Amino acid sequence: MSRFPEAGVLAALFMGAALGFASAQDAALGEAVFAKCKACHAVGPDAKNKVGPHLNGIVGRPAGSAEGYKYSTAMATKGAEGLVWDEATLAPYLADPKGMVKGTKMAFAGIKKPEEVSNLVAYLATFAPDGSKTSADAGAAAPSEKKAEASSQTPAGPQAPVQPAPAAARGEGLKFGLGRLAGEDEIAAWDIDVRPDGKGLPVGRGTVATGMGIYDENCASCHGDFGEAVDRWPVLAGGQGTLQADRPQKTIGSYWPYLSTVYDYVRRAMPFGNARSLSNDDIYALTAYILYLNDVVDDEEFELSNDNLASIRLPNEANFIEDDRSSEPHSRPGQEPCMKDCKPGKAEITMHAAVLDVTPEDSENDEAPAAGIE
Amino acid sequence: MTNSARPGAASRRAFLKGGLAAGAALAAGSAAAGEQVITEVQDWNRYSGEGVDARPYGTPSQFEAHVVRKNVPWLTSDVVSSINFTPLHELEGIITPSGLCFERHHAGIAEIDPKDHRLMINGMVEKPLVFTMADIKRFPRENKVYFLECAANSGMEWRGAQLNGCQFTHGMLHCVMYTGVRLKTLLEEAGVRPEGKWLLAEGADASSMTRSIPLDKALDDCMVAFGMNGEALRPEQGYPLRLVVPGFEGNMWIKWLRRLEIGDQPWQQREETSKYTDLLPSGKARRFTFAMDVKSVITNPSPQAPITHGRGPLVVAGLAWSGNGTIKRVDVSIDGGRNWQTARIDGPSLPKALHRFYYEFDWDGSELFLQSRAIDSDGIVQPTKDDLRAARGSNSIYHNNGIQTWHVNKDGVIENVEIS
Incomplete structure (x- = not known):
């Protein structure tokens, strides 16, 4: 429990700050809210347009006016109509972006809590158009400095407020001192993940021809001689051009966006039942052979290594899009569903489960349907 | 709350009518021979049963033996990388008994002695840390009830009705009370660097299951749980430690959780590219479709x-x-x-x-x-x-x-x- 009195001190400091610098307090909390925005928006001296426009000087900025950013037609129109971002206009937009600017590119559901919205706007208001901090922020720095000092002070007495510390105040600076530093060899043993940009690739190399032998010995019993798969094990090759077909075949060549995923996955999980048994060079060779099975390379002497893996593109990379389920017609919030006489006529059965005869209890003669779970 | 299913007056009338009918049945019944379960002394009413130590860990009645998880063999190639289903039609209330929570493993159930389990936090942090299970239990805890649904639940029904039973159409679903530590608490102990935007969670099983999770979700309501329904996690649910990612697809709730890495972009792991992406008629596929819809x-x-x-x-x-x-x-x-x-x-x-x-x-x-x-x-x-x-x-x-x-x-x- 010894930690919590300190949290009480922090709470007291934060509340004191709140009394004196209401807007500064809001801005400090708003910084935490901004975590929701950071993936797409930047602020500060080095801020650039990312997925969304930079937000320096956004409070007071006309809509659709960040230089060099390609806005949706909807947002550009709003700007042309004279919309200027301030507390009054940002609040409804941040609460429901598509509700206020239908057609905005901002794929964000909105911030539901009004206090989070106002804190966020207060935080954004602390950035001048050039990314420097405005004078309004002077008070905001103070409590966080005091917070750092606070953790070394003696625990608070009975005058400490009983209110729980705000989430932001419980955070950094209050460490429990549990656990121990991870050793470099320990991190190296477990951290084997590889990203599309090549981060994490170990040094190594292997050719298509070498990979063929490793594949035949370790992989073909499930994945088939040519990646066509045995039974319901995953198909690795083929299927190009089938993604819009009635029965798409999703293979590494037809579907997977990144080659790094093949290397990463084989290294952590394959061969099935004997994971982590192949060398880094073996996996480069196998990955090269899988490229060959998918006609991405056609030379048996082709060598894959940590130098060239990240430069190889799989054909379907461009066909992945972010989650836009919220744009589907049925996903609009607040639709009042029909309660009476919603459809004409009596319901007629158009399909029985029994027709497919795939219920587990009586599936002796079952025929596996295509829509398995993979 | 919601409205009553039927107006009060109608239900009172129904009650009166029902009462009359039951009275008539009773009168008729008293004239005929009574039910033997009532008129004859039953074994359980005469002989003593098993003592207190007969079942040190209690199990359901023998008459509930049919209430079990079930597999659909044709769905997958091998039970070691497969799924079974919660018998929703046999359950009451909102809490799923631990032994009936559906299972999905990618390389079978890892059996890990908690003494040998470690949780590592590395990547874009101030201090890469290693915790033992004993360390984790010294952080402040919370108890939360959350559902877990596999993103593929009802996935077999896209082309039309296929499986006869809600166990099979909807049983990749459970809901338990978790006990554990807020993930935010652990990440703050290591100190997330400002450039950190994503979290990679990794399991210790033979699939080394991994998923990328946005950092704002990780700092929101995620938990690292060691308890479910008042006791330790079951082995098939990730004993001794699993990730809880409330409202997000079950595949992200990494079991046998051993590592959390902070990075500035997603890792594009197999389970978030070739799987758990949603192919559309255009040939485009949605990815990072995390939230489970109503x-x-x-x-x-x-x-x-x-x-x-x-x-x-x-x-x-x-x-x-x-x-x-x-x-x-x-x-x-x-x-x-x-x-x-x-x-x-x-x-x-x-x-x-x-x-x-x-x-x-x-x-x-x-x-x-x-x-x-x-x-x-x-x-x-x-x-x-x-x-x-x-x-x-x-x-x-x-x-x-x-x-x-x-x-x-x-x-x-x-x-x-x-x-x-």
Whole structure:
């Protein structure tokens, strides 16, 4: 429990700050809210347009006016109509972006809590158009400095407020001192993940021809001689051009966006039942052979290594899009569903489960349907 | 709360009528020979039973032996990388018993002595740290009830009705109380660097399961849990430690959790590229479709739980849930969506947890087309399967939250159907 009195001190400091610098307090909390925005928006001296426009000087900025950013037609129109971002206009937009600017590119559901919205706007208001901090922020720095000092002070007495510390105040600076530093060899043993940009690739190399032998010995019993798969094990090759077909075949060549995923996955999980048994060079060779099975390379002497893996593109990379389920017609919030006489006529059965005869209890003669779970 | 299923006056009349009928039956019964279970002394009423130590860890009654998880063999190649299903039609309330929570493993159940388990935090942190289980239990804890639904739940139904039973159509679902530490607390102990935007969670099993999770979610309501339903996690649920990612697809709730890495972009792991991406008719595929949409299903009656009592009072029971928050309302239709009545939600209404609903009415013995439709706290209405197919085609596999139809025939036999 010894930690919590300190949290009480922090709470007291934060509340004191709140009394004196209401807007500064809001801005400090708003910084935490901004975590929701950071993936797409930047602020500060080095801020650039990312997925969304930079937000320096956004409070007071006309809509659709960040230089060099390609806005949706909807947002550009709003700007042309004279919309200027301030507390009054940002609040409804941040609460429901598509509700206020239908057609905005901002794929964000909105911030539901009004206090989070106002804190966020207060935080954004602390950035001048050039990314420097405005004078309004002077008070905001103070409590966080005091917070750092606070953790070394003696625990608070009975005058400490009983209110729980705000989430932001419980955070950094209050460490429990549990656990121990991870050793470099320990991190190296477990951290084997590889990203599309090549981060994490170990040094190594292997050719298509070498990979063929490793594949035949370790992989073909499930994945088939040519990646066509045995039974319901995953198909690795083929299927190009089938993604819009009635029965798409999703293979590494037809579907997977990144080659790094093949290397990463084989290294952590394959061969099935004997994971982590192949060398880094073996996996480069196998990955090269899988490229060959998918006609991405056609030379048996082709060598894959940590130098060239990240430069190889799989054909379907461009066909992945972010989650836009919220744009589907049925996903609009607040639709009042029909309660009476919603459809004409009596319901007629158009399909029985029994027709497919795939219920587990009586599936002796079952025929596996295509829509398995993979 | 929701409106009552039927007006008070009507139910009083029904009660009076029912009382008269029961009285008549009683009078007739007293003249005939009584039921032997009453008139004769039964074994359990005469002989002593087993003592207190016969079942040191209690198990369900022998008469409940049919209440088990079930596999669908043709779905996957090997039981070691497969799935089984929660028997939703046999359960009450909102909490799933630990032993009935569906299982999905990618390389079987890892059996790990907690003394040998470690959790590492590395990547873009101030201090890469290693925790033992004993370390983790010294952080402040919380207890939270959350549902977990596999993104592929109902995935076999995209092309139409396939499986006869809510266990198989909706049973990649459970809801338990977790005990553990807020993930934010652990990450702050290591100190996330400002450039950190994503978290990679990794399991210790032989698939080294990995998923990328946005950092704002990780710092919001995620937990590192060691307890479920008041006891340690079950081995098949990730003993001794699993990640809890409330409202997000079950695949992200990494079991046997051993490592958390902070990075500035997602890792594009196999389970977030080749799997758990939703193929659309255009050939494009959505990725990072994390949240589980609002959904409901009638669990009783249903194909595995037909109506055996004939006409008269019938309890329709079901479950509703949403990854967005709580369930605001559930409507039930008995005529295939022509007309709807608001059902009664009973028991706790907790965010990102199962909700139990009931709709009681007098069945007249005629054919029924039972449906349920949930509305969540964000005001999103559960769509029809046709709505979903119109937007996504039939090859998405994941995130099928469409309205389910059960056909009840005059004998009370029930079938999974699609209707006009």
